[in-house]
Amino acid sequence: xxxxxxxxxxxxxxxxxxxxxxxxxxxxxxxxxxxxxxxxxxxxxxxxxxxxxxxxxxxxxxxxxxxxxxxxxxxxxxxxxxxxxxxxxxxxxxxxxxxxxxxxxxxxxxxxxxxxxxxxxxxxxxxxxxx
Amino acid sequence: xxxxxxxxxxxxxxxxxxxxxxxxxxxxxxxxxxxxxxxxxxxxxxxxxxxxxxxxxxxxxxxxxxxxxxxxxxxxxxxxxxxxxxxxxxxxxxxxxxxxxxxxxxxxxxxxxxxxxxxxxxxxxxxxxxxxxxxxxxxxxxxxxxxxxxxxxxxxxxxxxxxxxxxxxxxxxxxxxxxxxxxxxxxxxxxxxxxxxxxxxxxxxxxxxxxxxxxxxxxxxxxxxxxxxxxxxxxxxxxxxxxxxxxxxxxxxxxxxxxxxxxxxxxxxxxxxxxxxxxxxxxxxxxxxxxxxxxxxxxxxxxxxxxxxxxxxxxxxxxxxxxxxxxxxxxxxxxxxxxxxxxxxxxxxxxxxxxxxxxxxxxxxxxxxxxxxxxxxxxxxxxx
Numbered sequence: 001x002x003x004x005x006x007x008x009x010x011x012x013x014x015x016x017x018x019x020x021x022x023x024x025x026x027x028x029x030x031x032x033x034x035x036x037x038x039x040x041x042x043x044x045x046x047x048x049x050x051x052x053x054x055x056x057x058x059x060x061x062x063x064x065x066x067x068x069x070x071x072x073x074x075x076x077x078x079x080x081x082x083x084x085x086x087x088x089x090x091x092x093x094x095x096x097x098x099x100x101x102x103x104x105x106x107x108x109x110x111x112x113x114x115x116x117x118x119x120x121x122x123x124x125x126x127x128x129x130x131x
Numbered sequence: 132x133x134x135x136x137x138x139x140x141x142x143x144x145x146x147x148x149x150x151x152x153x154x155x156x157x158x159x160x161x162x163x164x165x166x167x168x169x170x171x172x173x174x175x176x177x178x179x180x181x182x183x184x185x186x187x188x189x190x191x192x193x194x195x196x197x198x199x200x201x202x203x204x205x206x207x208x209x210x211x212x213x214x215x216x217x218x219x220x221x222x223x224x225x226x227x228x229x230x231x232x233x234x235x236x237x238x239x240x241x242x243x244x245x246x247x248x249x250x251x252x253x254x255x256x257x258x259x260x261x262x263x264x265x266x267x268x269x270x271x272x273x274x275x276x277x278x279x280x281x282x283x284x285x286x287x288x289x290x291x292x293x294x295x296x297x298x299x300x301x302x303x304x305x306x307x308x309x310x311x312x313x314x315x316x317x318x319x320x321x322x323x324x325x326x327x328x329x330x331x332x333x334x335x336x337x338x339x340x341x342x343x344x345x346x347x348x349x350x351x352x353x354x355x356x357x358x359x360x361x362x363x364x365x366x367x368x369x370x371x372x373x374x375x376x377x378x379x380x381x382x383x384x385x386x387x388x389x390x391x392x393x394x395x396x397x398x399x400x401x402x403x404x405x406x407x408x409x410x411x412x413x414x415x416x417x418x419x420x421x422x423x424x425x426x427x428x429x430x431x432x433x434x435x436x437x438x439x440x441x442x443x444x445x446x447x448x449x450x451x452x453x454x455x456x457x458x459x460x461x462x463x464x465x466x467x468x469x470x471x472x473x474x475x476x477x478x479x480x481x482x483x484x485x486x487x488x489x490x491x492x493x494x495x496x497x498x499x500x501x502x503x504x505x506x507x508x509x510x511x512x513x514x515x
Binding site for chain 1: 281284285286287288289290291292293295296299300340344
């Protein structure tokens with residue numbers, strides 16, 4: 001399943017990619033919010049990992065933009081220690097979950113994604129859609 | 132005020148001494164300049180009143196020497212009409228004032244009073260300046276801490292994430308190596324060592340990132356990362372109860388006095404942070420009391436007009452004067468023997484400042500330490 005990861009730190013993207021490709025996800029990454037919007041318009045991503053603090057566009061703006069493009073996308077936020085107020089806003093705007101950096105346990109992120117993945121799969125099966 | 136009275140004639144000294152003592156001053160006397168300097172070496176005076184003409188060392192010489200030792204020493208000279216030259220010289224050397232003989236007690240009272248008031252004004256100004264400098268330093272430190280915290284958090288995220296990744300990947304490698312060995316591949320001598328040590332290496336790296344994470348969190352809390360959260364009315368008494376609950380075990384060995392004012396007005400803040408503030412102050416006192424005889428802590432809340440005040444006092448060893456201005460800096464510890472320096476008091480300072488209040492301390496080595504937190508009453512802060 002396709003997964004889009006957006007973070008302005010290249011090494012965080014690499015680290016997450018390593019883990020999630022091992023788990024069988026088809027991972028695409030970008031450090032730029034504008035590029036994330038383009039990618040979302042061109043391809044169908046049902047799963048997105050999104051950094052809350054991005055240069056040029058706030059995480060919540062990007063979240064709302066991605067949700068507008070694909071209202072069914074499961075978006076999980078990643079946040080630094082400093083933006084708990086933003087997290088609340090993001091959850092209010094339809095983010096599914098959030099994880100605080102640095103991640104205590106990568107397994108928890110993988111679990112959250114796996115749950116989202118099976119939800120998407122169940123939904124697709126119910127709608128009679130193929131993978 | 133502590134006054135040192137210097138005159139070689141007992142007949143002159145006595146009435147001055149009596150008059151000044153009756154006015155509430157603490158008076159010490161000396162017969163000449165030499166004796167005066169000896170006394171000053173052990174007991175500094177707020178004001179010296181000295182005659183000019185004395186045996187061994189005269190008033191001018193005393194003034195010269197005193198000003199070298201303590202340039203801001205206040206000194207009044209007592210002088211006669213025949214000594215106008217010396218009087219001018221004394222004023223040039225920095226005497227605060229002069230009194231003409233025969234000295235009128237009313238004039239003496241006015242001169243002393245003027246100096247007392249001036250000293251009070253100077254003290255206030257100095258305190259104010261110190262506080263301003265302190266506040267500016269803390270604000271700079273806050274910005275720095277916030278910046279550093281953010282800059283460290285990202286690399287720490289990928290270091291930690293990659294180490295965890297390694298931890299996830301390692302069992303696959305390990306299993307393969309064991310299988311290869313079972314299949315008869317001859318391992319190098321170091322392999323067993325590597326197999327055994329690698330998980331420990333990973334653990335150590337994780338522990339390192341964990342510590343960095345904690346420091347970053349503490350630094351972030353020092354800057355007040357939740358600064359966007361709206362303040363709400365908080366009852367300080369409730370915070371005290373909560374804090375006492377949290378620290379019940381630590382406080383077991385301490386005699387505790389709790390004087391909470393009933394009907395205390397609320398202050399504007401965040402309840403969990405104000406509990407934290409109280410906990411940190413109490414923890415600080417408990418630490419200071421470690422190993423002390425008859426350890427006591429007194430917690431008081433009161434409400435002077437427009438304010439709510441929380442005081443935490445202990446009878447510990449006190450904080451050295453030179454440490455008092457630094458005690459609120461992050462990672463400062465007055466006593467390296469007492470645990471690891473941390474962010475406790477700097478957090479207190481930052482939180483209280485964010486809620487529009489002020490943290491002060493009064494401490495000396497004989498009586499212990501009192502931390503005083505003053506916060507504006509909720510609802511009144513906006514009017515002032």
